[in-house]
Amino acid sequence: MRVLAFDTSLGGGSVALVDGNVCLARADEDRPRALVERLLPMIEQVLAEAGIRYADLDLIATTIGPGTFAGLRIGVAAARGLGVATGVKVAGITSLEALAQGAAGKVPDGGTVVAAIDGRRGQLYLQSFRLGPVVAALSEPAAVDLERLADHLPPGPGYVVGSGAAVAAAALSGLEVLAGHEIIDAVDVAALAAARPLPSAPPRPLYLRPPDAKLPGGRVLV
Known part of the structure; x- marks a missing residue:
């Protein structure tokens, strides 16, 4: 195609x-x-x-x-x-799903990827995905206040991409920033x-x- x-x-x-x-x-x-x-x-x-x-x-x-x-x-x-x-x-x-797709091949199949975009005004645009043969959404896209990030991030280890990756990783210690995917x-x-x-x-x-x-x-x- x-x-x-x-x-x-x-x-x-x-x-x-x-x-x-x-x-x-x-x-x-x-x-x-x-x-x-x-x-x-x-x-x-x-x-x-x-x-x-x-x-x-x-x-x-x-x-x-x-x-x-x-x-x-x-x-x-x-x-x-x-x-x-x-x-x-x-x-x-x-x-958000395009950012998650960029992590394909760099994250093990079945791994969790959080896409985080700096939304400014004290917010991140967030969505979580499971990577595999296709990118599967684990949550809906949302604009999340910084003080509530931990409530919107998946439990357990995972990876985070996007311009808001460092902020999201700081809110949840189990997330690893994939550099170069902003x-x-x-x-x-x-x-x-x-x-x-x-x-x-x-x-x-x-x-x-x-x-x-x-x-x-x-x-x-x-």
């Missing part, structure tokens, strides 16, 4: 074109402010490098959150627009999407709390 996958949820951007287990081409951008202008050129660059047309794709996949409000809007809007323009199905993968790789987004049935509806952003930005009069952006 040929999957065009990208992530813009955590500030930077990652684009990959994957065919089966092979990454044909990829591009990365670490400047959040550049993503509005850079995402579509990065996608075109990756397709050109691989010699693949949109008509050759089987699936488009993007992360849907949790993450930054602006980043999610960029990625989901781009994915949905490409889906409408090309007729290719579009899948949504949560940022950001999302679009290849992992593609792997998760390819392992699932084709989606029946376009993805929507996953917000675990209202956005920080507000309109005049205190109205919240939606």
Whole structure:
């Protein structure tokens, strides 16, 4: 299956074109402010490098959150627009499961992985997973106050990934931080999407709390 996958949820951007287990081409951008202008050129660059047309794709996949409000809007809007323009199905993968997938091969089968994203404002976005042939969720994604982390972390030994890994590990001594897994790789987004049935509806952003930005009069952006 040929999957065009990208992530813009955590500030930077990652684009990959994957065919089966092979990454044909990829591009990365670490400047959040550049993503509005850079995402579509990065996608075109990756397709050109691989010699693949949109008509050759089987699936488009993007992360849907949790993450930054602006980043999610960029990625989901781009994915949905490409889906409408090309007729290719579009899948949504949560940022937390994409981080957990990145630990595959580095954690023993059956091991527990906690994905922890720094949500700012005294919170982490958390979700626990069991790794094996597939990534299986052990909990629902949640925005958790720092003082309540221990109540939301699984008992026993495990691993933790993401920008909030060190904070989560400090709250529960049985967790080991997997260094180098603070950001999302679009290849992992593609792997998760390819392992699932084709989606029946376009993805929507996953917000675990209202956005920080507000309109005049205190109205919240939606």
